[in-house]
Amino acid sequence: MAEIKVDVRGQTCPVPLVEMRKALRKAEQGDVIEMIGTHPASKKEIPMAANALSVKIISDEQIGNEWKIRLQK
Amino acid sequence: MSEKTTIIVHSGDLDKIYSALIVANGSLAMGMEASLYFTFWGLLRLKKGGLDQGPLSKMHMLGLGKLMIKNRMKKANVASLDKLIADFRELGGKIIACEMTMEIMGLKRADLNEGIIDDYGAVGTYIQEARDSSITLFI
Numbered sequence: 001m002a003e004i005k006v007d008v009r010g011q012t013c014p015v016p017l018v019e020m021r022k023a024l025r026k027a028e029q030g031d032v033i034e035m036i037g038t039h040p041a042s043k044k045e046i047p048m049a050a051n052a053l054s055v056k057i058i059s060d061e062q063i064g065n066e067w068k069i070r071l072q073k
Numbered sequence: 074m075s076e077k078t079t080i081i082v083h084s085g086d087l088d089k090i091y092s093a094l095i096v097a098n099g100s101l102a103m104g105m106e107a108s109l110y111f112t113f114w115g116l117l118r119l120k121k122g123g124l125d126q127g128p129l130s131k132m133h134m135l136g137l138g139k140l141m142i143k144n145r146m147k148k149a150n151v152a153s154l155d156k157l158i159a160d161f162r163e164l165g166g167k168i169i170a171c172e173m174t175m176e177i178m179g180l181k182r183a184d185l186n187e188g189i190i191d192d193y194g195a196v197g198t199y200i201q202e203a204r205d206s207s208i209t210l211f212i
Binding site for chain 2: 010011012013014015017018020021022025048049052053
């Protein structure tokens with residue numbers, strides 16, 4: 001199981017969501033995707049998308065103006 | 074109803090092309106399918122090198138407004154239309170060109186950016202795409 005890092009700091013709508021989906025499509029079952037970003041709306045929309053895609057959210061945290069969301073395919 | 078978004082891209086205005094591509098990419102990112110049907114002024118954006126050549130729908134001011142908005146978009150780090158189209162296609166989105174518009178505007182397939190067009194069709198093609206779509210928009 002690989003761990004894939006996706007850095008979307010400084011990126012705005014719709015890039016964080018799109019990069020999440022691209023990473024998920026490339027990932028193998030069981031792979032972990034760690035996303036780091038700053039776009040505020042994506043902090044709540046990435047978990048929304050993960051739920052819609054039935055992808056597990058391992059953790060979801062905010063540190064200063066950065067958020068880190070870990071997903072498992 | 075399937076989880077699909079179908080958009081008629083009628084306007085060729087820069088801001089509206091952004092709206093269409095952002096909604097379409099958001100749909101794909103959230104697990105839906107998406108199709109874009111380019112017609113009329115929208116179709117001109119599929120001409121070779123034409124994607125970002127549209128005016129602003131408001132405050133274009135002979136191109137000055139567009140320059141200002143493009144500048145502000147750059148500062149806000151908004152993705153380019155080229156990236157949005159590439160992502161749209163990578164995530165399985167479909168682009169359809171309206172053949173009647175091609176006839177009206179005197180455009181041949183060779184005039185268009187054929188590499189990004191999945192299908193050429195008329196209203197029937199659009200209806201086939203839209204009849205099962207839970208989201209349909211006219212932009």
